[in-house]
Amino acid sequence: MNGEDQIQKAYESILGHDFEKAIEWFEKAIAAEPDNAAYHYKLSITFARSNKLFQAVEHASKALDLERDNEVYRxxxxxxxxxxxxxxxxxxxxxxxxxxxxxxxxxxxxxxxxxxxxxxxxxxxxxxxxxxxxxxxxxxxxxxxxxxxxxxxxxxxxxxxxxxxxx
The missing domain is CATH 1.25.40.10 (Tetratricopeptide repeat domain)
Structure with a gap:
């Protein structure tokens, strides 16, 4: 399974209101593609929605580190x-x-x-x-x-x- 397949599973989990499972899938996607800024960004959003602010900041920072010019991430x-x-x-x-x-x-x-x-x-x-x-x-x-x-x-x-x- 590549990162994109795992992202789809994360979205399915979100649609099912299982945010913890979504976090697991995003983390698996990142494990498959650690330098994919979009994956870190998406995980950050899910952490933020789950009131896990420290982890949200950590992944948002990583996304911005990977794509310094991305204004959405900034x-x-x-x-x-x-x-x-x-x-x-x-x-x-x-x-x-x-x-x-x-x-x-x-x-x-x-x-x-x-x-x-x-x-x-x-x-x-x-x-x-x-x-x-x-x-x-x-x-x-x-x-x-x-x-x-x-x-x-x-x-x-x-x-x-x-x-x-x-x-």
């Missing part, structure tokens, strides 16, 4: 790095660090890497709200709503922050 890796930053920011918030400065920095960096990361905007809004900076909280959530006008949580946050601004 963007995918950026999005994964943004997700890592959001995760780190959430840990900072959970640790209740002083005024959330580190979390704010991480979330802003995540937004630079992935301007469509709605979750980063919403969490950043919450961090500003925790600091009673409702003006900035409202502004950030409105940025999220410009990206996704029907996002229900963003609408709720915006309304809550706007109310606080009027008090």
């Amino acid at each position: 963007y995918h890796l950026q999005v994964l790095h943004a997700r890592e930053l959001v995760d780190r920011a959430q840990k900072e918030i959970s640790a209740k660090s002083e005024h959330g400065e580190r979390a704010i920095f991480l979330l802003k960096e995540a937004i630079v890497l992935d301007p469509l990361a709605i979750e980063a905007y919403l969490i950043l809004g919450e961090v500003f709200a925790l600091r009673n900076d409702y003006s900035r909280a409202y502004q950030v959530v409105m940025d999220a709503l410009r990206l996704e006008p029907n996002h229900e949580l963003a609408k709720q946050q915006a309304a809550r922050y706007q109310l606080k601004l009027k008090l």
